[in-house]
Amino acid sequence: MTPRRLARRADHEEHTARGGVTINDVARLANVSKKTVSRVINDVPYVEARTRERIEAVMRQYNYVPEAQARGLASRRSFLVGMVYDNPNPEYVVSLQEGILDGLANTGVDLVARPVDQSRRSYLGEVRAFVTRQKLMGVILFPSVSEDAELAQLLSALDCTYVRIASVVLDEAPRMVVTHDYVGGRAAGRHLVALGHQCVGHISGPAHFRSTHERLRGFVDGLAEAGVGMATGHSRRGEYTFESGLACGRDLLSERQRPTAIFAGNDEMALGVYRAARELRVRIPEDLSVVGYDDSPAAARVWPALTTVRLPVREMGRAAAQQLLAPDVTPGRNAEFEPRLLVRGSTADPGHP
Amino acid sequence: MTPRRLARRADHEEHTARGGVTINDVARLANVSKKTVSRVINDVPYVEARTRERIEAVMRQYNYVPEAQARGLASRRSFLVGMVYDNPNPEYVVSLQEGILDGLANTGVDLVARPVDQSRRSYLGEVRAFVTRQKLMGVILFPSVSEDAELAQLLSALDCTYVRIASVVLDEAPRMVVTHDYVGGRAAGRHLVALGHQCVGHISGPAHFRSTHERLRGFVDGLAEAGVGMATGHSRRGEYTFESGLACGRDLLSERQRPTAIFAGNDEMALGVYRAARELRVRIPEDLSVVGYDDSPAAARVWPALTTVRLPVREMGRAAAQQLLAPDVTPGRNAEFEPRLLVRGSTADPGHP
DNA sequence: CTGAAAGCGCTTACAG
DNA sequence: CTGAAAGCGCTTACAG
Numbered sequence: 001m002t003p004r005r006l007a008r009r010a011d012h013e014e015h016t017a018r019g020g021v022t023i024n025d026v027a028r029l030a031n032v033s034k035k036t037v038s039r040v041i042n043d044v045p046y047v048e049a050r051t052r053e054r055i056e057a058v059m060r061q062y063n064y065v066p067e068a069q070a071r072g073l074a075s076r077r078s079f080l081v082g083m084v085y086d087n088p089n090p091e092y093v094v095s096l097q098e099g100i101l102d103g104l105a106n107t108g109v110d111l112v113a114r115p116v117d118q119s120r121r122s123y124l125g126e127v128r129a130f131v132t133r134q135k136l137m138g139v140i141l142f143p144s145v146s147e148d149a150e151l152a153q154l155l156s157a158l159d160c161t162y163v164r165i166a167s168v169v170l171d172e173a174p175r176m177v178v179t180h181d182y183v184g185g186r187a188a189g190r191h192l193v194a195l196g197h198q199c200v201g202h203i204s205g206p207a208h209f210r211s212t213h214e215r216l217r218g219f220v221d222g223l224a225e226a227g228v229g230m231a232t233g234h235s236r237r238g239e240y241t242f243e244s245g246l247a248c249g250r251d252l253l254s255e256r257q258r259p260t261a262i263f264a265g266n267d268e269m270a271l272g273v274y275r276a277a278r279e280l281r282v283r284i285p286e287d288l289s290v291v292g293y294d295d296s297p298a299a300a301r302v303w304p305a306l307t308t309v310r311l312p313v314r315e316m317g318r319a320a321a322q323q324l325l326a327p328d329v330t331p332g333r334n335a336e337f338e339p340r341l342l343v344r345g346s347t348a349d350p351g352h353p
Numbered sequence: 354m355t356p357r358r359l360a361r362r363a364d365h366e367e368h369t370a371r372g373g374v375t376i377n378d379v380a381r382l383a384n385v386s387k388k389t390v391s392r393v394i395n396d397v398p399y400v401e402a403r404t405r406e407r408i409e410a411v412m413r414q415y416n417y418v419p420e421a422q423a424r425g426l427a428s429r430r431s432f433l434v435g436m437v438y439d440n441p442n443p444e445y446v447v448s449l450q451e452g453i454l455d456g457l458a459n460t461g462v463d464l465v466a467r468p469v470d471q472s473r474r475s476y477l478g479e480v481r482a483f484v485t486r487q488k489l490m491g492v493i494l495f496p497s498v499s500e501d502a503e504l505a506q507l508l509s510a511l512d513c514t515y516v517r518i519a520s521v522v523l524d525e526a527p528r529m530v531v532t533h534d535y536v537g538g539r540a541a542g543r544h545l546v547a548l549g550h551q552c553v554g555h556i557s558g559p560a561h562f563r564s565t566h567e568r569l570r571g572f573v574d575g576l577a578e579a580g581v582g583m584a585t586g587h588s589r590r591g592e593y594t595f596e597s598g599l600a601c602g603r604d605l606l607s608e609r610q611r612p613t614a615i616f617a618g619n620d621e622m623a624l625g626v627y628r629a630a631r632e633l634r635v636r637i638p639e640d641l642s643v644v645g646y647d648d649s650p651a652a653a654r655v656w657p658a659l660t661t662v663r664l665p666v667r668e669m670g671r672a673a674a675q676q677l678l679a680p681d682v683t684p685g686r687n688a689e690f691e692p693r694l695l696v697r698g699s700t701a702d703p704g705h706p
Numbered sequence: 707c708t709g710a711a712a713g714c715g716c717t718t719a720c721a722g
Numbered sequence: 723c724t725g726a727a728a729g730c731g732c733t734t735a736c737a738g
Contacts, residue, residue, distance in 0.1 A: 020485060022715055033725045038717060046723055056676045063486040069425045070715035073730045079486070080465075090447035090650075101468060110487055112433075113450060132373060132418040133432070134463055216390060242654055271654045278656055297443075298651040301595055301624045303631055376732055386709045393735060399707055423731035426714045
């Protein structure tokens with residue numbers, strides 16, 4: 001390292017450590033008032049090009065980064081967005097999180113994570129404290145907290161913008177990202193009847209998820225279009241967990257009239273059905289077709305690969321973030337996402353000997 | 354709703370919306386100076402019990418929550434911790450995240466998520482901007498960014514506390530959470546030789562992960578204790594992905610001297626081996642034993658259930674957070690975590706006919 | 707045990 | 723196109 005580089009480095013570090021460069025330093029070094037520096041920070045027009053360049057050069061040279069806390073305090077806002085979730089599916093959470101961060105990229109806004117437990121009665125108070133404490137500029141609600149009307153009301157009262165990600169429209173357009181699980185369920189139903197299945201079963205999620213009902217409703221309609229109905233006793237309530245899928249799968253496969261196909265409300269439960277089928281020596285897809293929902297990584301890794309319904313989760317996250325930052329675009333239109341059926345090896349026609 | 358309750362509600366909302374109650378309001382209402390309120394907020398002793406109670410009552414009544422931005426600006430710190438990660442495993446990320454939040458619970462400190470891409474040359478600059486902008490009180494580094502010495506150096510220069518989660522000791526004790534992957538690898542090796550395997554294969558992770566080397570080193574030592582060596586050509590470099598596990602699995606199972614057992618560097622790759630075995634009509638565990646690493650959810654769902662090595666990931670996250678908040682505990686001792694071998698259905702003795 | 711003054715690093719009106 | 727003054731909601735020294 002040459003002496004010059006060493007000197008540079010020392011100079012540089014002196015300003016980065018311990019508090020670092022402030023707007024006052026930049027103003028002094030660029031020979032302007034701090035108000036003008038502020039204009040450059042905030043991309044306000046009407047700063048002479050040469051002045052702007054001079055200021056930007058100083059900022060770059062000293063690695064100046066305006067402090068979010070100070071900006072926020074002065075302007076009565078913040079540069080923080082929150083994600084509030086109680087979703088048990090890690091892949092879903094991470095994908096959504098990544099999508100949100102995509103949407104937040106290069107905006108200087110960062111993302112604060114807040115898992116909650118809706119069953120605790122203090123949960124609304126906790127969210128309130130969280131939002132107030134960090135003065136969040138907005139919050140993105142994942143299913144199923146996104147479906148809580150009380151929470152939405154609280155956020156409105158706190159004057160905190162929010163976007164709800166849910167399977168049905170629950171709010172005004174700028175506050176919604178809709179996933180249309182009905183469509184996904186219907187696609188599953190259509191697929192199975194198209195293969196020729198007449199005797200089908202379903203394992204649903206917990207009752208307090210909207211997606212549970214949407215997926216089932218779509219599925220039933222998809223079957224009905226072809227004149228197929230679901231026998232009473234061929235519908236089971238699961239919990240979106242592997243274990244519940246296993247238990248319900250055992251149940252369904254032990255019925256006197258065994259279904260030739262099962263649509264599980266999510267992939268976790270579908271894999272439970274796989275296990276049940278193996279126990280009972282029921283072959284997939286020869287004796288039983290299985291359809292899941294979510295396209296989790298495991299869906300592609302099991303054998304046979306699971307036919308499932310995919311949601312563009314990451315894109316949904318990005319849309320939610322963009323809507324939060326600019327809620328004023330195209331009023332009246334929701335950010336809508338249609339799921340897509342991925343046909344893989346777990347479904348086949350029932351005529352299979 | 355009675356008139357009185359309505360009045361309460363209106364009063365209450367007037368103060369929560371639009372900026373809400375400030376320290377000045379509380380001071381006025383409790384008839385003290387704001388400095389005294391500040392003492393209560395910060396749990397400073399030597400406030401008369403009755404004064405304290407009066408202040409706390411007012412705070413509760415008006416839902417007062419001190420603003421992190423203002424506190425941070427005044428005290429030159431912040432109430433934000435960052436997690437910087439480039440780990441491709443969603444379950445790992447979410448579990449660690451949850452653990453960190455466990456450790457942060459009720460401290461008034463929140464967690465900001467920052468995924469990065471080490472391969473981008475701007476990545477250090479991005480982290481610098483992130484840390485400076487939000488004036489983070491500390492940062493938790495996940496593997497493999499945790500292994501980047503340059504990053505650690507940058508954070509030191511920025512005067513930003515950090516904790517590195519890694520499979521080997523890379524830093525002073527208060528800055529480390531160590532997972533001892535060597536021990537996990539050794540357990541896998543011991544298990545296989547104990548079953549009687551003599552001809553074993555290994556699929557490693559990418560070279561730039563420390564865990565890759567630690568797991569392999571431990572595995573080789575575990576075998577060596579029983580006098581078993583790994584044949585040249587029985588070790589493959591994977592990428593911690595399903596596809597690489599599949600490719601390497603095909604390779605290994607096509608060797609003239611086929612291994613009777615394979616230790617994959619993680620579960621994803623182990624599932625790739627499952628697929629390869631199925632293609633080649635190699636039965637697990639009759640013809641081939643497989644051991645993974647991580648205990649991902651899928652490991653318990655596949656058939657046969659995968660023998661794997663589990664790390665207490667959530668506890669690790671909690672430890673990291675606690676160390677960040679109170680680095681001054683028991684100097685000289687690392688937060689250390691030992692992995693545990695979970696024996697399931699994918700391993701058996703090689704004598705199986 | 708309690709308080710008055712100054713200041714954290716910015717932005718907001720308001721001028722010019 | 724640019725700037726001087728005041729203030730955001732707290733805490734930090736410093737007194738008493």
